[in-house]
Amino acid sequence: MNNPIIHIARFIVLVLIQVLVLNNVNLFGYLNPYIYILFIILLPATLNQNRILIFSFLIGLTMDMFGDSGGVHACACLVIAYLRPLVLRFSFGISYDYQTLRFNNIPFGARLNYIVIMVFLHHFVMFALEIFNISDILTILKKTLFNGLFSALIIVCITILFSRKRI
Amino acid sequence: MQQILSFLLRNQNTLLFLILFSIGFGFTVESHSYHKSKWISSTNFLSGSIFGVGNSVGSYFDLKETNDVLVEENLRLRDELERYRNTTSQNTTIDSTSFTSPYRFYDAKVISNNYSKKNNYLLINRGSKDSIKPDMGVISSKGLIGIVEESTTNYSRIISILNSNLEINVGLKKSNHFGTLNWNGESPYFIQLTDVGRLAPIKVGDTIITSGNSNIFPKGILVGTIKTFNIDQSKSYYTIDIELFNDMTNLGPVYIIENMAKDDIESLIDTDNTNE
Numbered sequence: 001m002n003n004p005i006i007h008i009a010r011f012i013v014l015v016l017i018q019v020l021v022l023n024n025v026n027l028f029g030y031l032n033p034y035i036y037i038l039f040i041i042l043l044p045a046t047l048n049q050n051r052i053l054i055f056s057f058l059i060g061l062t063m064d065m066f067g068d069s070g071g072v073h074a075c076a077c078l079v080i081a082y083l084r085p086l087v088l089r090f091s092f093g094i095s096y097d098y099q100t101l102r103f104n105n106i107p108f109g110a111r112l113n114y115i116v117i118m119v120f121l122h123h124f125v126m127f128a129l130e131i132f133n134i135s136d137i138l139t140i141l142k143k144t145l146f147n148g149l150f151s152a153l154i155i156v157c158i159t160i161l162f163s164r165k166r167i
Numbered sequence: 168m169q170q171i172l173s174f175l176l177r178n179q180n181t182l183l184f185l186i187l188f189s190i191g192f193g194f195t196v197e198s199h200s201y202h203k204s205k206w207i208s209s210t211n212f213l214s215g216s217i218f219g220v221g222n223s224v225g226s227y228f229d230l231k232e233t234n235d236v237l238v239e240e241n242l243r244l245r246d247e248l249e250r251y252r253n254t255t256s257q258n259t260t261i262d263s264t265s266f267t268s269p270y271r272f273y274d275a276k277v278i279s280n281n282y283s284k285k286n287n288y289l290l291i292n293r294g295s296k297d298s299i300k301p302d303m304g305v306i307s308s309k310g311l312i313g314i315v316e317e318s319t320t321n322y323s324r325i326i327s328i329l330n331s332n333l334e335i336n337v338g339l340k341k342s343n344h345f346g347t348l349n350w351n352g353e354s355p356y357f358i359q360l361t362d363v364g365r366l367a368p369i370k371v372g373d374t375i376i377t378s379g380n381s382n383i384f385p386k387g388i389l390v391g392t393i394k395t396f397n398i399d400q401s402k403s404y405y406t407i408d409i410e411l412f413n414d415m416t417n418l419g420p421v422y423i424i425e426n427m428a429k430d431d432i433e434s435l436i437d438t439d440n441t442n443e
Contacts, residue, residue: 019217019221020217026416029355050180065208066217068209068281070196072195074187075191075195078184079188130285131352132199
């Protein structure tokens with residue numbers, strides 16, 4: 001599971017899916033799921049925090065390059081990468097501290113908790129920076145809520161579909 | 168020294184976070200000002216070719232619709248040509264060497280289209296190789312689309328009219344009143360027109376066209392029709408909602424307009440300013 005090839009492949013596949021397909025969804029005019037943060041969510045918990053920050057910055061910058069959005073995605077990804085240890089400890093409790101975490105062995109509730117917190121943090125920072133105007137706070141919150149629900153739903157579905165758990 | 172080093176090592180993650188975040192934040196701030204975001208741009212080779220491949224697959228899906236639009240435009244142009252031929256009929260000969268318009272048109276195709284953000288950009292498959300330069304106008308068969316902001320060898324980035332940083336001078340078709348077109352970031356089907364004077368005769372359904380006051384667009388490019396309007400009592404200017412002729416959510420072939428007389432006009436304006 002900690003094979004670097006898997007993570008590199010996941011990086012490329014997620015970026016391509018996001019750029020070529022999901023950025024063109026525009027459900028009801030403005031709803032786009034951002035699933036590429038699955039890359040950050042699934043980075044191994046044992047990985048050095050420095051590298052997590054750098055990889056997250058890279059995937060964010062790639063998204064910005066394709067979307068012409070300045071540094072919006074890069075900043076949002078950095079924030080969730082920086083807060084990831086806190087979120088992991090909050091959602092998974094003791095098992096994170098012993099570094100024995102295996103993503104597919106965690107109960108569904110804790111996983112859902114982790115994904116939802118990460119998605120909403122990312123979306124809030126992203127839309128706040130994209131709109132960049134405090135008087136539009138309602139638009140920011142509205143976009144965060146609806147896009148966040150959409151993204152979280154799809155990310156949870158993907159993690160269920162591709163989970164390696166043998167039944 | 169020892170303490171400084173150990174402090175740096177202890178807080179290395181926070182420091183790395185702060186450094187990278189300020190870089191990203193710098194890009195963000197830069198992207199919020201018009202004509203500034205040059206660092207992280209989709210006009211590079213990698214993203215351009217990926218969008219190109221994506222578009223070459225995707226364009227088959229609305230081939231029929233695109234054809235209908237083009238046929239409709241051909242019909243209109245043929246109509247105009249016929250009318251023109253009739254008016255300048257038998258007795259005149261056209262000297263083709265002196266028959267010059269200052270505008271030259273290039274064709275292009277939109278390969279990446281954004282409209283759900285507050286500041287949207289488009290990417291087209293023509294670049295400086297095809298003599299596309301920044302500040303040329305972009306239109307489709309139905310109306311105004313945007314202005315070329317940056318071009319590399321093979322691709323150009325267009326600042327869409329659905330971008331809250333862009334302001335274009337447009338006016339009423341039936342009179343010479345004009346104002347400023349600026350999107351408020353909400354619906355991709357409607358755009359806002361401000362600074363139209365209180366005395367302008369405005370009705371719902373009036374057509375809005377480019378005014379030709381800027382030297383980017385010729386006069387008479389279609390923009391849209393007036394949907395609603397209200398007047399700000401304190402300012403004595405109208406605020407008008409315009410329904411766009413273009414469906415900005417579905418763009419295919421576009422035209423790029425080069426104003427050959429632009430340098431002349433600009434040098435005139437410059438000498439004017441220095442004289443004053």
